[in-house]
Structure formats: structure tokens, C-alpha cells
Amino acid sequence: MSATWRDDKFHDECGLFGIWNHPEAANVTYLGLYALQHRGQESAGIVATDGHNFHLEKAMGWVADVFGPDRLRRLPGHRAIGHVRYSTAGSSNLRNAQPITATFARGPIAIAHNGNLTNADALRKDMERDGAIFQSNSDTEVILHLLARAPAGPLEEQIPWALGQVRGAYSLVILTRDALYAVRDPYGFRPLTLGRLADSWIVASETCALDLMEARVERDIEPGELVVIGDDGLRTYRAAPAGERLQCVFEYVYFARPDSVLWGRNVHTARKELGRQLAREHPAEADIVIPVPDSGTSAALGYSEESGTPFELGLIRNHYVGRTFIAPQQITRDFGVNLKFNPVRRILEGRRVVIVDDSIVRGTTSRSLVAMVRGAGALEVHLRVSSPPIGWSCYYGIDTPTRRELIASGHTVEEIRKYLHVDSLGYLSMEGLRSCVARPDSHCYACFDGNYSEWYGEPLDKLAMERTPTRAPGRP
Amino acid sequence: MSATWRDDKFHDECGLFGIWNHPEAANVTYLGLYALQHRGQESAGIVATDGHNFHLEKAMGWVADVFGPDRLRRLPGHRAIGHVRYSTAGSSNLRNAQPITATFARGPIAIAHNGNLTNADALRKDMERDGAIFQSNSDTEVILHLLARAPAGPLEEQIPWALGQVRGAYSLVILTRDALYAVRDPYGFRPLTLGRLADSWIVASETCALDLMEARVERDIEPGELVVIGDDGLRTYRAAPAGERLQCVFEYVYFARPDSVLWGRNVHTARKELGRQLAREHPAEADIVIPVPDSGTSAALGYSEESGTPFELGLIRNHYVGRTFIAPQQITRDFGVNLKFNPVRRILEGRRVVIVDDSIVRGTTSRSLVAMVRGAGALEVHLRVSSPPIGWSCYYGIDTPTRRELIASGHTVEEIRKYLHVDSLGYLSMEGLRSCVARPDSHCYACFDGNYSEWYGEPLDKLAMERTPTRAPGRP
């Protein structure tokens, strides 16, 4: 067994939360991060301030484990921002945890970032040549340096100047002694929502964080918008000219929590619609429809409703995985997927089964699940995927493998079907996917179609892209 | 907000695992406990032996957090037993974690226990008068002392002698230098299953633990049976005469994992049948059926199938609670149930909703969930419970509140309906419950009907029962 078993899924890069003017700002931020835990399980951090001193607490681990009463007590003040970071197998490291803080000419500053800059390395090298020193590898530190070097002026002008230098995806919350800033990149790759709780302003990656504390959802922060929240209220600025929207469609497919309302649409109902469309595109003669829980459940329900094939629970998921399930390294067998899923033989035996999953990345987990379902006595296994084949890596803040590892990058659907050992395999079509989201032209589909955003000019040859996968997007 | 928010559910007292003759006995036990994590999240422990030295590792926390590679390396040997213990708000304490070990005339011994002895205090006092010293409050230590005091003879005779002194519920695994012993009390309150994995024998509380490692399920350990596993194979003894079976019906209702096969019946399908019967007994004019996830999901599916009312996901559950979600104590609002559940407004709004839950203990969570569903716009809320009203405490190994706290103890269904603020409330009938389990007369229904087992003779006046609720069962 590999040392740590991991989902064959894309992994989001972060969740953000910020609050202004609440007597228990850190406590509320803690609750907000807890609701955003699905966006990142590696590390959690909060910066709080009384308007003068900045207090930072961050650590590796889940929100509920990192923040006990003692730690929260060390975070006094009426303003706070927080961050959860995704978990990777390898380089997880406290140094990369966020928020990050520094002092510059205006005093202390804290920043939390969801996304990925595509020109961070170049900017970093430029600034190093100009005398800058860096403490981490993170893109986010590049933004801090740009802010420190911006022409004199109010920060609401310096932020647009600094962000004008960067390319890529970012939703940011920034805290200074004077204000809480929230901003999305001009294409709006990553979500960011504005809310109110009595006299407090809140920003959060998803509405589920606002729901937890029964805050009112005000509206999305717009692509390219900079919102500045201070004691004199909220002001809004253009950080970049309005342009094409490229909101990540994968938030609907997998990342966001089903109870969130994303860009005007509830995620669960969107996923059900993906499942319905999938049923229309790829019907199956079967006895039952089962999800790969929990991410496939909404789509499976839609597939069942549309097809009339009964919905069932044929795979039970163990939720007690914890942050750090380390499989004993010397154990003789590879029980990988068994740690997370167990089949219900009584349901599967003698049945023709449709399995609905939201996406396939490398195909490894799917293959194991199919074998598991067959082992439990299924007569036929028909796999249905509520998104198109993933053929391209993401450069906008999602942890994806290189193209080479994506099963749909080098293989036809029929080849994949054989590899997975299923009787039939159906992916949702691109047209089907577009038909299920409210404003189809406002999304990024690059992981499905390779159409990376126009403004990232220079085409890169494919090999280079493969070699430095997280930095160098391009169109082949 | 109360310091720690907890489910309004019964809590099981433990999961057991034991393995004989496996080169990685502790590693396999770790996997087994991981599959049994739902039976107890407070502490986890493993004892392993090479037949000579005994090594014990136990700690507070989840299995995956307690046992890392270092700890497992400290558990060499071909035989092991393990234990997970349930979580209580108050007295959680490493001293009460299991397995417990001691040395007696035969050498080292380790024991792990699922259940509760009703005469432990009396036995303890007797033995103290006779010179015994005790290190903990646990019932299990009483069993160790009885074993040490049994008349000379082989342990397979001493175990029945010792267990002949105790009253109550117990499934036990015991490890000595020579053998692994597994035994259930004569009524069979708690489950215990026998399996094989190549040349190894395994015992486990539920079949899901065997499934994880792809071990073969052999059969249940019988009530009153003592199984002795040694290097010369498996022998079986009667630890007590066969009598009435009182297998805990609540294992079907809530405790067991849906993928387990319990006493010959798959739990998920049993729960679906409870839901179907509930639909027959208490139909509702409604638009959707939603479960309280995850424990109500199987029954809700059954209810939906039987009634034809569509199954939906109207409540989303946050699984990242962690072992120790401590709500900030000073926070101004009580967000209790919000930490675990969030409604999907888009699904609930304008709908007549049937909520299916498996049981109601105090009613506090149900009341909050109903308010949450109404707040999300539901027109009507009809609560359906896939078990009868709980009117009695359990004395057989389940952590239950005193009768006074059980909402169904002092209130009619109509009173409960009003308290919960639902449009209609339907509990499954006793007859309905009995009709859904394979052999209705082989179960204990005491928490529903107060019929505690015959052999616990002396009726106790109600006040006494209330004062010492976990020790003094009785028939009113």
C-alpha cells in the first residue's frame, strides 16, 4: 500500500474568510473556516487585530484540531481573516500555511489567497534582482512585495497597481490596521462572497460559511472588483477593467459544498441537473443507480430521477479518515480504496448497477471501485461521469497532476472503459455541461478543453508545459 | 453555546477486534479498529504479543490519529486485540481506555470489553473486602479480578466461572500468551463475529471490519459461546447455558454500519425496511422525503420507495467535525446544530417536507433541525422516526441519559409533536419494528418497552433507578 491513500480527485487550493467589526472576530472566523474545511484540510490559520497589534495563529491540521480555546484566546480584536489550505501528499509545510503577515511602510499587513499566479516566478526574480528577500515559495508573498513597492498613494490604489502586475487566478482577503480588502481577479476564477451579520461585514469563499453563522448573503464580489471595508462602511473599486468571465466550472462539478449557492445557483441542484443530463446522454439498462459517495450523490440522484432507475446506496463511505491516515507501510496487501469505501453486497448482488461519479482524474480509484462492486456480486457495471473527460491540467489554483497522468489525456473513452473494466462508460458532453450552468459563457472549462485564458499570451510548447506543470500554462 | 455540541443520539460503548497468527497483527488490528471507528471515537488501543511480551499502546482520539507508524512499530507480535471506546462529554479519561492489561498467576493478560455489567459495583465491593485493589472504575477490571480468583483449572473453565458471577451485557476478547478468547454474554446483547484471513483467525464487532481487509466472514459468535483460538486451531465452549436471546435491536436502528451484516441481516436493507414500514404506518402528503444524514438515509430511502414521494438531500452534513470540536465558549449565539447540518434552501423552499430520522432521544437536535428546515422555506414539516419512542434507559452498554431526559418518557406523541413544532409526527410502532427484523423474539427492546431481561431480578423503585441510572435497571 502506498504510504498515504488519497482520493483520485482534483484538490482545491483554499478557503477564505474575513470579518470586520465583530467582538469575537477570531471565533467567528473559526466557525467560518470550519464550514469551508472541504476547500482545504492541510493547514488552517487566523490573523486577528484590534486595529493595532496583529496576532497570527496557524498550524497544520483540521480547523477543529488546530483551534482550541487557548489558541483562540490568543487572537483578540474586532477584525480577522482566516484561511484553510488544501492537503498535498508531499510538500505540506507550515511555512506555506496562510494567512501570511509582514510589516511594511504602512505597518502590519496580513493576506490570504485562493488561486495561483502564472507569472509569480518571473515577478519574484525581478524583485530579487531589485533587492527583495523572500521567506517562502508562495505566490502570495509576491503580492505582498508588489504592494510594498507600489507608488505612493492610498492602498485602494496600490492594490490595483500591484494586481496589475500579476497574471493568473486570485481571490484575496487583506487586512491592515485600517481596513479589510477583498478582491477577485478580472476573470473571477475563484469565488468570493460578501455577507453581513448584524453590524459586521463578512467575506467568504462560499455561502455555506455565511449560513453556519446565520449571516445574510449580500452578493458575490465581482470579477475585478476591490471591496474595501472600514469603520466608515464599505466602498467598492475597480481593480481591473471588466472583461471575459472565466469562473471555474469545476466548482459546480466537485469543489463547492452542495448547500452553497455559487454564482447565483445552488450547487446541489446544479449537480442534480448534471446527473439528469447525463441520464439523457448515456442511459443504461440497469436495476439500480448508486453514487460514489458523497461527491457523486447529487448527480446520482438526478440520474435516477431522470432515468427512473432506483437510487440506492451500494457503497458506504467511512468518514473517520482523519487528516493523517497513514497506512502501515509494511502491510502485505494494498487495501487502498477499502479504507474509504465498503460495498453493500445485499444491494449489489445480482444487480445491473449504474455507478455515478463526478469526475475521473487518473482512473485509479474508479478502477478499484468497479472491482469492488463486481466483487460484491454486481452482474453489470455501467459507469457514468457527470463531467467531460479531463484532458488538461489547471493553472488557476487547483492541484492537478501533469497531463501525462490524466487518463483522458492520452486515451479514448473506449480505452478508458477497458482499463476500468466496466460494461459501459459515459461521460457528460461539453455541451451537456454547458447546458446545466446558468451562464455557460462565464466559465473556465480549460481542464476539459484546454482553452486557457487568452491574456496569457505566449504559447508554450507542450513538453515545457509538462515539465513545469504548475507554472506554465499555454495552448498547445 | 454549550462547550461541546453533541448529537442527540444514543452512543455505543465500543468496538472490538482480535487477530491470531498474522505477521502484522497490530497493523491489521489497526485497520479493523479503523473500520469500527463509528462504535467509539473517544479512545483507541491495541495490545500485541509475540506469545511472551505484551505491548500496549492506547490514547485518546481517533484510530487514524492515535496510531502512526512509530506507535505501530512498538507493537510487534503475531497476535493482537484492539478496542475503540465511545466519546462522552465529561469523564473521558485515558485511565478508562481499553484494552486493559495485568499480570496474574498465568502471566500477562489483556482484555477488551463491549457492554456493561449491572452488578459490577457489588462484585467490586465484595472483592475489595477480600483484599483486591482496583486501578480504574471500569467494569472490565472486575472481570480481570474474577478471572484471577477463579478455581484452578484451564482458562477455558475459569472464564465461564468468572462470567458466571457477572450480570449484564458483554462481548469480550481476551489475549494471553497461549490463546485468543472471544465470548458473548448468554443473551447476546452485543454483536461479535468470527472471520478468517488466510491462516489467521479474526474476531470483530461487525463484519465491516472483516470486509476492509477482505477477510471471510465465518459466523457470529453465539450468545453464551466461548471461542478459544490457539496455535492448534479453534475450539468452542459453552460459557453459559443457551437461553433467551436479547440481541440489541438498536444496532439495526442506529449503531451498526449500514454495510455490516448483523445477525444474518444487512443493516442498510433492514433500515430501508424500517423506512418502508414507517411509510405504511405514517404516510404523509408531501413533496419530498429528506433524511437526517447519514443515520436517517437508509430509512428515508425506504420511506421514499414505499411512498413514492421523491427522495431529496435537503440537509447537508459537515463531516469535518473532528474529535474535539470545541465551540468558542464566549460566542454570543448558539450555532449548535449549524455546525453539523446546513439546509439546501433551493430544495426545501415552498415544499412540503418529510424528514426521516432513525430515533429521537431528548428531542433537542430534532427541534433545531425542524426550525432550520422551516427557516429554509419549507411549507410543512412532517417528521418520521424509524423506531418507536425511547422511553427507557439502557443498562447493557449504551450511553443513554436518565429516563427524565428522554422526551418520550414523560410525554405523549402529540406533546412531542408540539414541542418539535412539526405538522405531523410519526414513530414506527413496536409491531412495525418487530416485523422488520429477521427473528423478532431474539432481540432486546428494553429502551422502547422497559422489558429488561428477566434474570435481573429485583424490581427497583423508580427514584433509585433515576439516581443511579447506569447501574440499576429494573422494571417499574
Next chain:
Amino acid sequence: MSATWRDDKFHDECGLFGIWNHPEAANVTYLGLYALQHRGQESAGIVATDGHNFHLEKAMGWVADVFGPDRLRRLPGHRAIGHVRYSTAGSSNLRNAQPITATFARGPIAIAHNGNLTNADALRKDMERDGAIFQSNSDTEVILHLLARAPAGPLEEQIPWALGQVRGAYSLVILTRDALYAVRDPYGFRPLTLGRLADSWIVASETCALDLMEARVERDIEPGELVVIGDDGLRTYRAAPAGERLQCVFEYVYFARPDSVLWGRNVHTARKELGRQLAREHPAEADIVIPVPDSGTSAALGYSEESGTPFELGLIRNHYVGRTFIAPQQITRDFGVNLKFNPVRRILEGRRVVIVDDSIVRGTTSRSLVAMVRGAGALEVHLRVSSPPIGWSCYYGIDTPTRRELIASGHTVEEIRKYLHVDSLGYLSMEGLRSCVARPDSHCYACFDGNYSEWYGEPLDKLAMERTPTRAPGRP
């Protein structure tokens, strides 16, 4: 380098402290243990009680590291006992830390022990045959079992009955709901002193613990005396008939702190007298006298005064060793003794040097120190030892190697001199040692002369003694 470098010294087995009737009993006990830290650095523990509940805190490590404010707050009550345990390289283990607690017919009991029972194994086996179960390997648990099995009667009668069964060395403090008991074995091997602090009674292994808190030293607990301290004051009983005194002379040589007054005599002045006598017995033509700090300092001062040879500091000791100095295992050179001592070349160069140490066990450290002093330029090295050659193991509570490892067991002084590579070697004579202690016949000299106490009847053949060194004393 061996993984952990250790002194070539005997190691004491424990320090005891107890206090009755102080509003901050645990805090004062903490201070007392801190003063007794030299008697044991492995683990520290405190039990405190308000007369009803018993609270126990113990952990591996130094007193000042184990007990922070949080831990002390968990120890409320007006009565407390505490214990520090010596550090061994191998089997250090929290299970063996003290005090140990249990519940028996009289309620909770806590006990702390300095010493070693020579018949513990036999007693343990007897009681196991009679149905007892044991949680640890410690002698002290045997005493608890004996107390639990004593004939009915007040505890001040049960304690003498129980201690009547055991052989060996013990100073004990025992805490129950009703009283604090302090007792020394009939030979008085280990010290125990009685003190007062305002309205509180205190017992402690050495007077330095009383000095720290400015308590008044009342008197020694007598060999065979049982002191019972309760709310009605102090009573004294004979736990055993008065007999020969065998107070450990090594307490004067090395164990006790120089500022303590032990059995009527200040330790520093006793050690100086040993040094003076050593100078009379083994003068040396030398330029300077240097101690092996700190244990040889007092004797070196005496040697210097008597001989007129100037006292100097030629070896500087690093006191920052910490509990757990682990030498990097892979390091190429063995810097062993360098970690603790560094020579002062300017002092040693060109000089004829007398090194004074208190004792030599295996000889390994001495050999390294001599080489170090020579390496720093000493012309001659004359080693003087302020105690006789150690030829026998101790069975009365001191961690000693087997006879085989004692350099003086199988070698003549001349052979040792050659091994250590010194120009001359002088040990204090037995007569010299006896002449320096107040009442020479009241001490045990067994490690020097092999005269183990009479009452341990059965002579054991030498090989057996060597094989089970800590349990089986005897006269060859």
C-alpha cells in the same frame, strides 16, 4: 558514541515528599520535589487530595518541566505526596513512575517508595496464586496488595502487618483520605525526615527540601518507626522492633545534597572530612588538587586543606545536559565525557595534579577524565577516591551494575591504576570511611564489603546473584 552518555555513578532510586494541611499542598510538594531532584531525574509525580477525591499527575521528566501551572491547578486539596524517580538508560517508563494509586476497601490510597524489596517477586507470586492481579513490575505495588490483604483493623496496624512480610529497604509515604503515613524499614537504609511549616506537617527524603520552603526540621523518622499524621495531630508507632541500624553510607559519599543534614551530620562537612582523611592516608607530591565537579568538590576541598596543596578548578562542568541528551548516533567520534567536562589547560599545563572523585564504579569516566587532564598538559595525575573500592552490588534501592561490571570487584588497586593510566591511585580505607561518620556501626557498607544484612537468610551462590542482580542479595 553510545546513544546516551551517562555518569559512571551509582544512581539513587527516589526522593519522597509529603505534606498535610497546607492550602497549597501540591504547590509546596512541587517545591519539595524540585529540591530533591538530584535523587531522581526520570519522572516526577504528585497526588493531592481534599480528603475525598484523589488527583494524580505524573510524567517523565524533570520536576520543573513536568509541573507547569496548568498541571498544578489540577491538584487541589490540603494534602499531597510526591515522588521523583531516578533515570535509567533502558526501561524508563511512565508505568513505573510514582506515586501509585489504587482503590481498596478503605477507599483510595496513594503510595510513594524509596528503596527496594528483596523478596518482592516471591510475595508477588504468592499473591498471584491467591488471585491478585498486578499492573506494574514495581515493588511498591506489592506493598499495596499486602495492605489490601491485611487483617481487619486500623491502618496503623495493617501497615506494620504488611511491612512485616517484606524484606529489603523502604522509606514510604502513604496518603489516604484520613491520614499521611511515613515509615522507614527497621534498618533505616534510606533517609526520611520530619518537618513543620506553620500548621503543616512535612516529610521529606532530605532536609534540603525543608530548607527551600523555610520549614523547620523536626527530626528523622526512626528506623522501624511509623508516623501517622492526621487532623488530630501526629502519632507514632513501631512498625518493626528496633534493631541494628544500616543507614546507607553512600548517602554521605555521593547521593545526598551537600547542604542537607543527614542523620545528624551535614553532608558537605562529612565529605570534607572524607577528603581530609584521604589526604592523610594517601598524600601526593603535587602542585594542585582539583575535584571532579560537582560530586568531588567537597572532598577535594578537604584534601586540599589537609595536604596544603592548593585547590583549583581544572575541569569545568557543563550543567545544561538536560534530561535527554541524545548524542547523534552516527557521529564519527566518541566525545562522551567531553559533553560534561572540559579541562582548563592554563591550570593543568605543566602541573602535577591530584584529581579527587567521590567513587569509581566501572572506571570508564575516570579513565576518560584522566586522559583529558593529561591531554591538557598535566605532568602527573594522581587520582584520589573519597570512598573504598566498590566491590559489591546494592540490593537496597540503588541502581548498581552487576558485580562483573564493577572495576574493583575483579581487580586489584594496582590493576585499576594501570587501567586508569594514573601515576598513583588512592582509595579511602574502610577504617578511614568509618572514622568520618558520626556513628560508624549504624551504617550499611555492603557495596564496599559485601556484608549484606543478616536477616536476609538464604545464602545464594554467586552466579545466581550475578544473573538476577537486583533481586537476589546474599553473602558469597
Next chain:
Amino acid sequence: MSATWRDDKFHDECGLFGIWNHPEAANVTYLGLYALQHRGQESAGIVATDGHNFHLEKAMGWVADVFGPDRLRRLPGHRAIGHVRYSTAGSSNLRNAQPITATFARGPIAIAHNGNLTNADALRKDMERDGAIFQSNSDTEVILHLLARAPAGPLEEQIPWALGQVRGAYSLVILTRDALYAVRDPYGFRPLTLGRLADSWIVASETCALDLMEARVERDIEPGELVVIGDDGLRTYRAAPAGERLQCVFEYVYFARPDSVLWGRNVHTARKELGRQLAREHPAEADIVIPVPDSGTSAALGYSEESGTPFELGLIRNHYVGRTFIAPQQITRDFGVNLKFNPVRRILEGRRVVIVDDSIVRGTTSRSLVAMVRGAGALEVHLRVSSPPIGWSCYYGIDTPTRRELIASGHTVEEIRKYLHVDSLGYLSMEGLRSCVARPDSHCYACFDGNYSEWYGEPLDKLAMERTPTRAPGRP
């Protein structure tokens, strides 16, 4: 009792160690820091590199506690630098631990610093205005920024350029991929020594670190010298023009380890000479001379030798203080100095006693010690101090109180004598002090005479100096 009892001593700010070309560079650095532990007990850190990747491990605590085998294994490579930092009561904080690392145009860099810059705040503000961001409050980060901003050229030119901007005291070790740099400020306030161990070069704050590993002491790094050690050997540069030497005389008085050879002179023998001179200046009619151990021991020995009054041990020191002795806050009495020292009544009673200490800062500890010695029966107490009265704060890297708190700042010797309640008080004269060091004009005596170095130009009014004592030196 104050929460944490601390010595009434100056506290040094750091110890440095660096090694180039050793297969176990981190392990050797660990040993070196262990020998330098007396220079800082707050935190310890090591950076190691294989010439490409840099690995940093640092934590609060003692060297032996911070660095276990696991941590050292995470520090591969043939080059390393390390740092120990002094302990302050208040702002101890991992963020200020060293070495600090960053990446700049040349790649990764690590730096460790002993000293204090007097113009750090001004430089910092300048660089912030110019776009720099800072992660800590430490002076050392200022140096890193200056290096990053130095004009293009080799680092051996950039380092002098950067250090040309700063004022104050610094000994530095710097590690890059290409070389190990060691440099002292032009006045040479803090020590730094060069050594060899087979094929490795070593730099260390004191020779005792070289002795531990039996490395050869080569020579001191000169004031203003920059030594560059690379794979092609050692080169030396002038970082600043040679000028007046201001080597800290307090290193002889108290900071350095007695076995070190500092600026050509062994510290123990220098201290003995201070004691001899003190005896000549301030003889006393007394029976014994006792040191305040361990810092007063060398001088007391010199005093005894010169005066002929016998040397004795009248105060015993407890070395088990640990890093974090936290006195129980609620305890009723203040046992402050008792935690560290205990008098030997038998030695002191009826005697006229000379106590020798190395220095007096606030006078609080001295006062308590005097009372302790009197309480133990001393007839007379004569306090002798082997350095002049401390009337001025230090701005060159030593943690000193403000002038207001220095007892000798506002009081005459007679007033101090009365406050300390001694029969006579004698401080070493400035002339006496100068007469005992090899080259009297090469030292800084500013804490004794207020003659801060010339180059720090602007005189500051006294009040300002008092308010911001660690930044604003000046001549009154």
C-alpha cells in the same frame, strides 16, 4: 513570588557556531551549540545545506531538548550554522529565534547574529519606505535586506557594503550555497573564534565549543575581519578599516565559560586574577571566603589565595532549574532565591564570611543571599564584587535593565551597602579591572563608565535614553 524567578545578572545575547565541510555538519553544530548553551537558553536553531537545499530547524528550549535524532536527521549536508539565543522573561518568541533564512537574488541565505545594532530602526524605516517588507523585529533581518540591496558584485564585497550601513555590535556567521562567512564588527565587541577539525573549518563564539569536539583553535576572527570559507579554502578580507578595539570586558567578568580562552587569555585565570586584585583592594577580617556559585567561584578562589582566608562552599546551587521554572503563582511565600541556592549552616554558623560575586545589577538577589547567609548564622557578611559598579546600560547585544533599575546608577557604595545589609562592601576598581586584562585599552567598559563608542555620534538627553533603552545609546 514573581511568576518566574531570574538571576540578577546581565544576559548574553547569543552563541554562534558554523562548520564547513564535515559529513555530519548538523551533528557537530549541535555539539557546538551544546557547549555554548550558557550564552543563550531561550531558543536553538541550526541551518544545514548540501550546497543546494537549505534545511532549517529551530525551536524554543535548550539545545539538548530541541535537537533529538529525528530533528537532526532532517538536517543533511556538509555545511551548517547554528545559534543559541538568550532567555528573556517576556517576549520570547519563535519568530525571533535564529538562524534566519531567506531567498534573494543569489539564492538561499542563512544568518546568525550575536550583538545588537544601534541604528536598526532607522535603517528599517528607510528600507520600508523603499518597498521592503519585514517578517520579524530582529536587527538581523535588517542585515539580510541590506545584503539584498547591495550593489552588484561578489558577496565578499556586498557584505562589507551592507555592514558599512550599520552601527553597533555584531559577530555574524552567514551561509550561502557557495561559502561560509564569518565577520566581526570593527570594534570587536563580541567574540568569534576560528578552528579546524580535520578537513573542516569551524567558527564559534568561544573556544569551549571547539574543545568539546577536540578541534584545534586557530585564532580569533579579528575586529572588522571578514573570513570567507569555501571549497577552495579560507580567504580573509577587511570588512571595515581597523580601528579602536572595544572588546566586551564583561565576557571576562561573567559571560564566557571559565574554560574558554578569550582574546588570548583563559577566562578562569583572568577571573582568579580579578579576585586576587579584589583582595588587595578590599581585604576583610574574616574566617571564610565563599563564592556565589558558579559565577563567583573563580574570583572567590583568587580572593582566598591572595588573602589567605580559607575558601569554602557556603551556598549550594540547585542546577535542575530547567528552562521554565514557573513558580506556582498563588503560593503564599516568596521563596525566590531559595529555588537556586541553599546555605550550609554548618559552614556559615558563627563565622565571619566574605561572599564573592562577579557583579551586581539590581541588587535584589544579593540582598536575598545576604539575608540567607545571615539566617544560617554568619556573624559578619562582607560582600566583595569582582567588577566595578554597573552604572550604565549596554547597547551592544547584552540584555540589561534601564539605568533606573541599576542599583549602582543612582546610589553610592555606602547606600548600596546599607540596602544589601552587609558589614562591608567592596567593588573592584576600574583600575583594578583594567590591570587584570591583557590589553586594557582594547576593551569596552561602557557599562561601568558610560563611555560608549565614539562613532555613535549624537548625544541623547538622558530621559530619551531611559525610555528607549535598547536602541538609543549616548554619552550623558
